[in-house]
Amino acid sequence: MTLSSQLSKAPHSNSPLIDIHVHLYESKESGSNAKDSYVIWEYGEDPNVEFSTVSGDLEELSNTYKTGGFDRAVVVHLFDTALARAEAKARLSPKYSREGENLLKANLEIDIAVGQAMIESNKWIAEIGQTDPLIEVMVTVDPTLLTPKELVNHLSDLANKGIVGIKLHPVSQGYLPSDPRLFAIYDVCSDAGLIVLSHSGLGHHGGASARPSEFASVLSQWPNLQLVLAHLGGAAWQEAEELARVYPQVVFDLSEIIEWEGAPNAPSQHDMSTLIKNIGAERVMLGSDFPWYDPSRTVDRVMGLPGLGPGEQAAILGGNATSLLRLD
Numbered sequence: 001m002t003l004s005s006q007l008s009k010a011p012h013s014n015s016p017l018i019d020i021h022v023h024l025y026e027s028k029e030s031g032s033n034a035k036d037s038y039v040i041w042e043y044g045e046d047p048n049v050e051f052s053t054v055s056g057d058l059e060e061l062s063n064t065y066k067t068g069g070f071d072r073a074v075v076v077h078l079f080d081t082a083l084a085r086a087e088a089k090a091r092l093s094p095k096y097s098r099e100g101e102n103l104l105k106a107n108l109e110i111d112i113a114v115g116q117a118m119i120e121s122n123k124w125i126a127e128i129g130q131t132d133p134l135i136e137v138m139v140t141v142d143p144t145l146l147t148p149k150e151l152v153n154h155l156s157d158l159a160n161k162g163i164v165g166i167k168l169h170p171v172s173q174g175y176l177p178s179d180p181r182l183f184a185i186y187d188v189c190s191d192a193g194l195i196v197l198s199h200s201g202l203g204h205h206g207g208a209s210a211r212p213s214e215f216a217s218v219l220s221q222w223p224n225l226q227l228v229l230a231h232l233g234g235a236a237w238q239e240a241e242e243l244a245r246v247y248p249q250v251v252f253d254l255s256e257i258i259e260w261e262g263a264p265n266a267p268s269q270h271d272m273s274t275l276i277k278n279i280g281a282e283r284v285m286l287g288s289d290f291p292w293y294d295p296s297r298t299v300d301r302v303m304g305l306p307g308l309g310p311g312e313q314a315a316i317l318g319g320n321a322t323s324l325l326r327l328d
């Protein structure tokens with residue numbers, strides 16, 4: 001038995017094992033495309049990062065999580081807006097150029113098609129969450145694709161489908177967490193007890209950003225909102241502790257950043273332990289960002305963090321997510 005498999009079997013044999021940050025794709029091809037087109041740039045170069053080779057369709061997800069002994073895989077759905085736009089453009093633009101109509105009209109029809117594709121994508125993933133006991137679902141909300149009213153209506157259509165929350169990606173979708181287009185969504189999530197899990201990290205084009213400090217005004221305005229910041233702040237991880245100190249309701253996942261430990265803009269293993277201790281292990285959850293990374297290896301990485309006791313490890317690996325998802 002290798003050290004890593006010993007580690008991954010040790011403390012959680014009786015305690016829950018939950019991955020709070022998972023992606024699922026309709027096909028191996030769409031999963032591979034998503035992985036190829038999503039560039040992880042913010043931590044700097046790290047040739048030691050180990051990426052998973054799977055593409056992330058349902059078959060691979062089920063195999064991976066069953067083999068790894070997981071109780072739940074929480075899919076935080078990220079609809080690929082850029083891909084949907086390219087597909088709609090290929091389908092609709094030629095029609096307009098043939099008929100000699102203007103580009104504006106074509107763009108409008110493309111926007112409507114992309115918004116509709118997001119709705120269909122969410123319905124697909126919500127359906128899987130309803131039928132597969134391994135999977136919980138947070139649906140995509142992209143406030144650049146639908147009006148606030150349309151988004152609220154869409155969420156209320158999904159309300160009886162067992163979704164546990166929504167996923168935001170301010171950087172790839174192009175806005176700030178405090179964007180007024182999200183206010184109605186924050187109201188709905190806060191009132192309905194839906195989790196908001198957002199990407200966090202640096203912005204890299206335009207005004208978009210998801211640094212932890214950008215969430216302060218949201219947490220002030222919606223004190224009952226259950227907000228999870230993914231990646232422990234990403235390359236802006238040094239802001240996470242202060243946000244956590246001021247806003248006791250915000251919690252974090254370890255996805256991605258734990259695989260990039262030691263990269264130029266990522267914490268060292270020692271920094272990571274210190275950060276988790278200072279925030280409180282009861283506020284940090286295992287996340288793998290499957291299919292980018294292998295969830296069992298992420299478990300090993302959590303177990304390898306120095307200075308965490310068995311109770312803290314068990315909390316991170318599933319205890320905290322059990323409470324958050326109200327599974328107990």
Ligand SMILES: [Zn+2]
Binds near residue numbers: 021023255
């Ligand atoms: Zn992710």
